Amino acid sequence: MFSDLGIINFWTYLLGVTLIILAPGPETMFVIKTSIKSGVRKGFAAILSIVVSDILLVLMAWAGLAAVISSTPFLFNTIKYAGAAYLFYLGIETLYSLIKPKVKNEIEETEIKDHGGIIGQGMLVTLLNPKTLLFHISFFSQFINISAPHIWMAFIILTAIMLAITLIYLSFLVFCGAYLISRLKGNRILSILGNMFIGFFFIGFAAKLLYSSY
8 A cells, every 4th residue: 555655664664753753852852841831832832843844854855955965064064063052052041040030021021032932943953953854864765665656645644644743742742741830830849850951951962963973
């Protein structure tokens, strides 16, 4: 059935893409951070940013732009350094929020900015990770028969499956984050520890990205 659509080893792809999505990464932590900090609605805005970014990356892979970037060290490294810098910024921002005095007006202003900028932030987290580009080139290509008459159908089906798994998993994380915030509101110590974990995770992933080989 799937071979007729230009898809090779469908069940292997399904298992592989599920494991990749379940593996902790900056996109996952961004969704958790947003839902804990701002609630369910903004958590789903974070999910939307990642889904839109994945669609853009698939289109780039289809158009050949991702291959050009991955084969050009200057472009690849520029994206890598920019992505590492942005993740480091998110980590520092999260840690700084633990010691910054919380004035009511500042909190309201921050919430407004977060509401308008969550999608942009999430897209930066995803698009500035060159490893995500490589995933869409190397992983997808293993399961597509390039000699099939309608290769675009294979891209659409594989992308739809990836996005469906992403939506289910990240939606689960959003509701988990909303539950956590309801439990942590009265426990400042656990709230601090949770934010410290998220902050250091972003910083650690930034370092990993920065020092990863081309």
